[in-house]
Amino acid sequence: MARAAVPGRLGWKVATVAQARWETPSARTLVLDIPDWPGHLPGQHVDVRLTAPDGYSAQRSYSIASSWREDGKVELTVQRVEDGEVSSYLDDVLATGQQIEVRGPVGGWFVWRAAPPPVLLVAGGSGVVPLMAMIRARGDVRGKQPFRLIYSVRTPQDVLYADELQRRVRDDPGLDVHFVYTRKAPDGWPEAPGRIGVPTLNTHGWPPDFAPDVFVCGPTPFVEAAANILVALGHDAGKIRTERFGGTS
Structure with a gap:
């Protein structure tokens, strides 16, 4: 799920695509290996930044699909948007072993903290x-x-x-x-x-x-x-x- 990027004080990290799988014909899950990942809460998201050789940069935010993990692996499920420059690249071009920049985890309100209520x-x-x-x-x-x-x-x-x-x-x-x-x-x-x-x-x-x-x-x-x-x-x-x-x- 893509949202408008959220600025913050977190630094950018280089993430390597460890695995990729199709969830539907238009949605792909990327398993990212992110060094020094601090872990995250379910409901948080990351900013993703793509930079072209000519310096052009595009940034989007994507919800984290994986559970709270501290092993450096983060899963993003990207739904392709028609004419979307970032989602199309992440779904159709980015290959295992390639790298992107990420920043996060971001967000602390829309999260589940294992509280007792249903x-x-x-x-x-x-x-x-x-x-x-x-x-x-x-x-x-x-x-x-x-x-x-x-x-x-x-x-x-x-x-x-x-x-x-x-x-x-x-x-x-x-x-x-x-x-x-x-x-x-x-x-x-x-x-x-x-x-x-x-x-x-x-x-x-x-x-x-x-x-x-x-x-x-x-x-x-x-x-x-x-x-x-x-x-x-x-x-x-x-x-x-x-x-x-x-x-x-």
Whole structure:
């Protein structure tokens, strides 16, 4: 997921692509080897800077997909944006063994810290990336906090981490995942394609009385709509954390 870059005091580091894999035909995960990586919290992101031989530089920010790790390995899942100069390079050009500059980790508000309350994750498209880091972190520590992910995506072919999510629902007790397909649903799917609305969040989210920690991430209109519905359903606005992105590429 790309967002506008966030300036900070952290220094730039050279990251080497250790592995790369396709999540969907238009989204690729890069496993970066970053020397002296301090570790990160699930939900944080990094700035990525590309510099051409002529000195031209482009910078974007990408959510970290991997759990809290201190082994110097950081995973970024990059969704290709049409005509996007950075996302297209990261997905289609950058090869294993090549290097890019990164800065981070950045952010301290949209993070999960293994707190006791149940957690509701609401994702729109590639907004699932930082939420997947939270799911992975919970699995790593065998957390007992009940997690529910409501994941809105265009078609089944656009689902990021499809196999892993299926495996984690099976193997990580207390994790539930519900998909909302906006354009095309799988054959036999019980719901017609459509956007997230009151019935979805009311049925597949947590009741407000449970006082869940809520994380909503996706395009700005999606995030605003979901957050407004949750508040209307009675959720504490102070417990709803949002992360949004627009057309950065």
